[in-house]
Amino acid sequence: GAGVSQSPRYKVAKRGQDVALRCDPISGHVSLFWYQQALGQGPEFLTYFQNEAQLDKSGLPSDRFFAERPEGSVSTLKIQRTQQEDSAVYLCASSFRSNQPQHFGDGTRLSIL
């Protein structure tokens, strides 16, 4: 498809486990963003890539959260030693350039038991 693709759509993990969430942006999009959306809240910014460079990671809530985009295309958000408060929908967005509208994927719903 032509949109932003995220996998898995749903992920259940036990507290303390590590998880990895994948984002396939729209082909050719330079900018990639990760957001966290808690239940009943608006999305909150986590981190931003321009190509493979992570230019802003000010929104990552702790050092347990790590994101990468090694080849400037697919990105992975990793959460180590998950905790219950990490339960949320994680949204990925991409844009052709940083000042262009962002296109969102359907998100990964993460539940930590």
Place this chain on the structure above:
Amino acid sequence: AQSVTQLDSHVSVSEGTPVLLRCNYSSSYSPSLFWYVQHPNKGLQLLLKYTSAATLVKGINGFEAEFKKSETSFHLTKPSAHMSDAAEYFCVVSGGIQGAQKLVFGQGTRLTINP
């Protein structure tokens, strides 16, 4: 710092009647403002975008929004609601460094359409 406040957490209207979703913004410089819609278990879809061109912005599905600098508002309207409009709506301001459009979201307004 930039922020948006959505004044209503829930709006309920009858099908065929007008829709008004209210949003006030705070920005230290000329902002870019957006409205996004989110249907259940789906991602966010851009409805419309304001970037200091015309103050009245027309979007998809019959929605429009008016930028009022004097009132720091960017309310979303639609003349006639349709059942398919039922969703969560987010008012968004761009806030970033060096041109990056880090989006700052409001808390959302849930729109319910009554038959």
